[in-house]
Amino acid sequence: MTSVQAPVLRVDALTVHRRQRGGADHAVLRDVSLTVAPGELVMLIGPNGAGKSTLLAAVSGDLAPASGRIDFDGKPLASWHRKTLAQRRAVLPQRAGLSLPFTVQEVIKLGCLARTGSHATLTRIVNEAAAAAGVDHLAHRSMTQLSGGEQARVHLARVLAQIWPEGGRAAQTGTEPTRNLLLLDEPCASLDPHHQHAVCTVVRDFAHRTGTGVVITMHDMNLAGQYGDRVVALLDGAVVADGTPRDVLTRTFVQQCFAVDAARIDADGGLLVATRPWAG
Numbered sequence: 085m086t087s088v089q090a091p092v093l094r095v096d097a098l099t100v101h102r103r104q105r106g107g108a109d110h111a112v113l114r115d116v117s118l119t120v121a122p123g124e125l126v127m128l129i130g131p132n133g134a135g136k137s138t139l140l141a142a143v144s145g146d147l148a149p150a151s152g153r154i155d156f157d158g159k160p161l162a163s164w165h166r167k168t169l170a171q172r173r174a175v176l177p178q179r180a181g182l183s184l185p186f187t188v189q190e191v192i193k194l195g196c197l198a199r200t201g202s203h204a205t206l207t208r209i210v211n212e213a214a215a216a217a218g219v220d221h222l223a224h225r226s227m228t229q230l231s232g233g234e235q236a237r238v239h240l241a242r243v244l245a246q247i248w249p250e251g252g253r254a255a256q257t258g259t260e261p262t263r264n265l266l267l268l269d270e271p272c273a274s275l276d277p278h279h280q281h282a283v284c285t286v287v288r289d290f291a292h293r294t295g296t297g298v299v300i301t302m303h304d305m306n307l308a309g310q311y312g313d314r315v316v317a318l319l320d321g322a323v324v325a326d327g328t329p330r331d332v333l334t335r336t337f338v339q340q341c342f343a344v345d346a347a348r349i350d351a352d353g354g355l356l357v358a359t360r361p362w363a364g
């Protein structure tokens with residue numbers, strides 16, 4: 085992880101409007117600035133409606149900003165060719181959706197649509213991404229017959245396959261960072277605790293090993309505290325905190341931002357955060 089390197093993602097003074105009922109535009113993001121370094125895992129937190137998904141949609145190129153600038157790997161996002169962008173930037177939306185009767189393997193293969201490479205290489209990428217997301221044992225099952233959490237992990241495998249290193253699992257270690265970007269909107273929301281930790285571990289290792297910049301939106305401050313290299317908090321469309329988990333996730337901050345009380349345990353593996361109701 086190399087915060088001194090030029091960022092993979094730079095967002096400067098971004099304002100995004102969305103149309104509310106009655107037709108008036110409303111600023112959902114206001115003057116948001118953020119950087120993600122190669123190999124850095126940024127946890128984006130904030131209450132419901134704070135603007136996390138809107139920020140990811142803008143950074144994905146799906147929502148046009150009213151003002152401000154988004155650069156991916158040093159160039160304006162809008163200047164990237166669609167296919168090149170698809171080879172370098174993968175996005176898991178909050179509602180990945182797809183419930184057509186495809187097999188798990190077929191869905192993960194969809195992640196490789198913009199890739200080039202031999203059949204053997206693409207098959208290996210699909211298998212490795214499936215194993216990383218813990219769905220390799222489901223390869224031939226139909227998506228319609230999977231649980232919600234299983235489907236969520238298949239979609240994670242699909243977006244991992246999109247930017248999975250061609251040379252295999254060990255290929256990137258010690259080499260130049262890929263400077264790719266991975267955006268995951270609440271990948272843990274429907275997962276049991278074992279799979280929440282497994283997914284966070286896999287994604288953090290993927291970021292550090294390949295030099296991919298990663299942004300994960302997250303409500304679970306315990307996971308954000310343990311796995312984030314940095315935590316960025318949004319409140320009412322503005323960045324209200326940006327720093328290490330230990331600096332950001334203080335008891336006072338959690339109370340003020342989320343209206344819950346928090347207890348912290350500093351552990352070897354990272355910061356553990358437990359929450360309970362707060363009278364305020």
Ligand SMILES: Nc1ncnc2c1ncn2[C@@H]1O[C@H](COP(=O)(O)OP(=O)(O)OP(=O)(O)O)[C@@H](O)[C@H]1O
Pocket residue numbers: 102103104112130131132133134135136137138139
């Ligand atoms: N398609 C849309 N059209 C108009 N307004 C929208 C749309 N989607 C979201 N909004 C509004 O934009 C604001 C930010 O929503 P967003 O989905 O970005 O929040 P979020 O932080 O991701 O919330 P959550 O934690 O509930 O997923 C909210 O006020 C929401 O009502």
